[in-house]
Amino acid sequence: MDLDPVLLARIQFAANITFxxxxxxxxxxxxxxxxxxxxxWLKTNQRPWLxxxxxxxxxxxxxxxxxxxxxxxxxxxxxxxxxxxxxKVGNIAGPLLGFEVLTAFFLEATFLGVMxxxxxxxxxxxxxxxxxxxxxxxxxxxxxxxxxxxxxxxxVGYEIIDGxxxxxxxxxxxxxxxxxxxxxxMLLASFLTMSFLVAGVSAWQVLRRKANxxxxxALRAALTLAALLIPVQIVVGDMHGLNTLQHQPQKIAAIExxxxxxxxxxxLLFALPNEAExxxxxxxxxxxxxxxxxxxxxxxxxxGLNEFENHPPVKPLFFGFRIMVAVGTLMLLVSWVGCWILRxxxxxxxxxxxxxxxxxxxxxxxxxxxxxxxxxxxxxxxQPWIVQGLIKTADxxxxxxxxxxxxxxxxxxxxxxxxxxxxxxxxxxMAEKPSDTxxxxxxxxxxxxxxxxxxxxxxEA
Amino acid sequence: xxxxxxLPVIFMGLMGLSMFLYVVLDGFDLGVGMLLHxxxxxxxxxxxxxxxxxxxxxxxxxVLGVGIxxxxxxxxxxxxxxxxxxxxxxxxxxxxxxxxxFDFRVKAQDTHKPLWNRGFFIGSTVTSVAQGWMLGRFITxxxxxxxxxLFALAIAIALPCAYVLMGASWLVLKTDGALxxxxxxxxxxxxxxxxxxxxxxxxxxxxxxxxxxxxxFSLPQLIGLLPIPFATFACFVALWWTxxxxxxLGTLCWLPFVLTVGVFLMGxxxxxxxxxxxxxxxxxxxxxxASSTAALNLILAGCSFTVPAILGYTFFAHRVFWGKATExxxx
Numbered sequence: 001m002d003l004d005p006v007l008l009a010r011i012q013f014a015a016n017i018t019f020x021x022x023x024x025x026x027x028x029x030x031x032x033x034x035x036x037x038x039x040x041w042l043k044t045n046q047r048p049w050l051x052x053x054x055x056x057x058x059x060x061x062x063x064x065x066x067x068x069x070x071x072x073x074x075x076x077x078x079x080x081x082x083x084x085x086x087x088k089v090g091n092i093a094g095p096l097l098g099f100e101v102l103t104a105f106f107l108e109a110t111f112l113g114v115m116x117x118x119x120x121x122x123x124x125x126x127x128x129x130x131x132x133x134x135x136x137x138x139x140x141x142x143x144x145x146x147x148x149x150x151x152x153x154x155x156v157g158y159e160i161i162d163g164x165x166x167x168x169x170x171x172x173x174x175x176x177x178x179x180x181x182x183x184x185x186m187l188l189a190s191f192l193t194m195s196f197l198v199a200g201v202s203a204w205q206v207l208r209r210k211a212n213x214x215x216x217x218a219l220r221a222a223l224t225l226a227a228l229l230i231p232v233q234i235v236v237g238d239m240h241g242l243n244t245l246q247h248q249p250q251k252i253a254a255i256e257x258x259x260x261x262x263x264x265x266x267x268l269l270f271a272l273p274n275e276a277e278x279x280x281x282x283x284x285x286x287x288x289x290x291x292x293x294x295x296x297x298x299x300x301x302x303x304g305l306n307e308f309e310n311h312p313p314v315k316p317l318f319f320g321f322r323i324m325v326a327v328g329t330l331m332l333l334v335s336w337v338g339c340w341i342l343r344x345x346x347x348x349x350x351x352x353x354x355x356x357x358x359x360x361x362x363x364x365x366x367x368x369x370x371x372x373x374x375x376x377x378x379x380x381x382x383q384p385w386i387v388q389g390l391i392k393t394a395d396x397x398x399x400x401x402x403x404x405x406x407x408x409x410x411x412x413x414x415x416x417x418x419x420x421x422x423x424x425x426x427x428x429x430m431a432e433k434p435s436d437t438x439x440x441x442x443x444x445x446x447x448x449x450x451x452x453x454x455x456x457x458x459x460e461a
Numbered sequence: 462x463x464x465x466x467x468l469p470v471i472f473m474g475l476m477g478l479s480m481f482l483y484v485v486l487d488g489f490d491l492g493v494g495m496l497l498h499x500x501x502x503x504x505x506x507x508x509x510x511x512x513x514x515x516x517x518x519x520x521x522x523x524v525l526g527v528g529i530x531x532x533x534x535x536x537x538x539x540x541x542x543x544x545x546x547x548x549x550x551x552x553x554x555x556x557x558x559x560x561x562x563f564d565f566r567v568k569a570q571d572t573h574k575p576l577w578n579r580g581f582f583i584g585s586t587v588t589s590v591a592q593g594w595m596l597g598r599f600i601t602x603x604x605x606x607x608x609x610x611l612f613a614l615a616i617a618i619a620l621p622c623a624y625v626l627m628g629a630s631w632l633v634l635k636t637d638g639a640l641x642x643x644x645x646x647x648x649x650x651x652x653x654x655x656x657x658x659x660x661x662x663x664x665x666x667x668x669x670x671x672x673x674x675x676x677x678f679s680l681p682q683l684i685g686l687l688p689i690p691f692a693t694f695a696c697f698v699a700l701w702w703t704x705x706x707x708x709x710l711g712t713l714c715w716l717p718f719v720l721t722v723g724v725f726l727m728g729x730x731x732x733x734x735x736x737x738x739x740x741x742x743x744x745x746x747x748x749x750x751a752s753s754t755a756a757l758n759l760i761l762a763g764c765s766f767t768v769p770a771i772l773g774y775t776f777f778a779h780r781v782f783w784g785k786a787t788e789x790x791x792x
Contacts, residue, residue: 054791057791058568058791061564061791062564062565062568064517065517065560065561065563065564066560066561066564068517068520068560069556069557069559069560069561070557071524072520072523072524072553072556073553073556073557075524075527075528075531076527076542076549076553078531079527079531079538079539079541079542079543080542080543080546080549080550083538083539083540083542083543084539086531086535086538086539087535087536087539090531090532090535090536090538090752090756091535091752091753091755091756092756094531094532094533094535094752094756094760095532095756095759095760095763097528097531097532098528098529098532098760098763098764099760099763101521101524101525101528102525102763102764102767102768102771103763103767105521105524105525106518106521106525106767106771106774106775107774109517109518109520109521110517110518110521110771110774110775110777110778111774111778112517112518113513113514113515113517113518113778113781113782114514114777114778114781116513116514116791117513117514117782117789117790117791118514118781118782119790119791121781121782122781164753166753166755167753167755167756170759398539398542398543398546399543400543400546404546404547407547408546408547408550411550411554412550412554415554415557415558419557419561422561422565422569425569426565426568426569429568429569429570430568438791
């Protein structure tokens with residue numbers, strides 16, 4: 001069998017980053033949610049907040065571990081799969097990755113230990129600080145990695161000497177044209193993914209009649225957050241799209257399925273892009289809508305794929321984008337309807353209609369679907385380039401023989417598939433466990449006393 | 462030596478420091494993992510509790526070490542990663558298994574716990590063996606041939622034993638009672654293969670590499686280098702003495718760990734001396750592989766702030782969990 005080593009290396013790397021992104025997407029935002037729960041507990045002294053904090057801390061630990069191990073894999077795969085990448089852009093990518101390790105990885109990993117197991121060993125204040133530093137670390141890590149990714153999409157601030165990239169301006173590199181949008185889009189994606197996870201698991205507990213007093217408060221906080229953020233995400237996503245149109249028009253052409261440059265292009269709701277004959281089959285669309293959304297003019301001109309010598313494969317972008325938008329629309333619907341109805345039932349999910357609780361539970365992992373689909377659009381949309389317009393992916397691939405890559409790929413795929421099954425299984429098992437197993441009733445222990453004291457102190461101040 | 466020439470030397474030192482800290486810190490995690498199946502169930506929990514708050518951060522030193530190779534010596538990074546493709550993949554799968562098993566074992570159903578314990582043991586073992594193999598291949602500059610494979614194989618066996626010694630001495634430090642006694646016994650058992658392995662490797666390295674032989678066995682260098690083997694030998698004797706009987710079970714419980722770190726330090730120094738100035742033995746020097754001076758300056762400036770801070774808060778985290786390990790509770 002003839003295996004293309006570059007394609008295999010791409011599949012392997014894609015499998016790894018797909019698996020990896022699932023977990024940081026949760027932990028980046030969950031860190032802040034934990035800080036919020038902790039703060040609510042100290043402030044109100046209402047037990048359910050502590051119960052929620054303890055439950056989600058365990059989920060955080062598990063998720064974080066999966067993120068760490070798959071992240072380490074990624075740090076090696078830069079070299080094993082794309083050795084030429086670092087040789088060429090090492091002067092730029094190196095420091096960015098270095099600062100991620102130095103300012104984020106160590107911070108989150110070290111204080112995670114204190115955050116998870118240090119309660120009672122350090123003061124409430126230090127413990128709160130440790131929780132903050134973990135959340136801050138995960139966000140910093142997202143910052144640096146998105147700088148690098150955005151730079152690969154919209155490279156600026158460099159000069160090329162003898163085929164090697166050198167820095168001319170770090171400021172330009174860090175705040176490259178697509179970075180602010182991509183960073184905002186990803187952080188919002190992370191908060192939405194986390195919100196639907198928290199809301200979904202809480203709804204699941206209600207549905208299975210395993211709810212504890214923390215289920216209702218967690219559901220309320222998460223669903224409200226989702227309802228607030230989803231409109232913001234839609235606006236930011238739109239602006240990110242306009243930014244992409246300006247810098248990577250071929251990506252937009254593939255997303256919209258525009259083959260020939262046209263004025264007043266329709267917004268295709270469905271079609272089967274046919275790359276061989278360079279047209280769409282079975283297209284259903286809203287006339288002129290794509291032009292209007294992207295250029296804000298009914299007869300605005302959209303560049304077609306045929307104008308570009310190199311353009312990304314059309315199908316994955318076309319469908320990836322539609323999946324992302326569809327999930328986003330569902331999120332909007334469920335969070336708004338959910339908030340509306342639950343508010344009318346005094347935020348007591350047991351009294352709300354069962355179909356609603358089932359819908360929220362059904363959306364538990366919706367954030368994963370939207371995030372992965374969105375990343376596929378932006379990453380496949382950069383192909384055949386690894387650095388847009390400058391370096392081709394195939395030119396930096398390793399010389400590792402295809403069977404080696406296929407063998408290790410199989411190993412990774414089996415591991416990842418098994419771990420996702422375990423993760424979801426254990427999450428479900430944890431959710432259905434009675435809460436007093438991890439949050440024993442107060443017996444006047446140091447934790448409760450400390451919390452009450454600090455709450456009083458905060459009240460006085 | 463100009464600043465531009467000196468920078469790669471600094472980064473080689475930093476890479477060496479990260480790798481050394483990784484081997485020491487994750488060494489005890491991996492060692493505890495490989496010892497796990499020898500303990501009974503409550504002891505297993507205590508063993509895991511002794512490394513629980515640290516293992517995440519410990520693993521990060523590996524990322525920094527490889528990160529520096531990637532950042533400071535990008536032209537060597539690709540060569541090393543390509544040459545070690547399969548063992549790296551094996552190590553990564555081992556690390557994944559070890560890391561997730563650690564978290565799953567306390568969160569999954571009780572009936573699944575033995576399964577995750579086994580995963581923790583297998584993950585730790587696979588990781589250690591793969592790392593030993595890679596070290597062996599690295600020292601010989603990825604030379605091909607049966608002799609070199611046997612050399613790598615010897616290290617693939619010796620390094621896990623050294624990690625077990627590290628893990629056992631960590632347990633002597635962090636636990637008490639029956640587990641501590643058993644740990645001292647495990648340490649003594651591991652000591653014998655470590656002494657034999659290190660001796661053999663020290664003799665074999667000059668034999669497989671003429672560069673190393675020249676570097677060590679010529680005067681006057683040899684005299685200056687003699688403290689390294691002597692100090693290593695002294696550490697081994699002291700380890701044997703402290704791990705025998707009940708000597709390490711009381712106030713001296715820190716001594717085996719410190720002595721084991723001493724053994725690793727001497728091994729690391731010897732290795733660094735043998736390799737310098739090559740980043741890929743006999744093929745690529747640190748100057749040939751280095752990034753631009755501008756990039757290195759920037760990272761060095763970053764490192765001079767962050768590395769002391771990292772060391773500082775790492776110490777803080779150890780300070781928080783100072784003394785004997787207690788049952789881990791999420792709070």
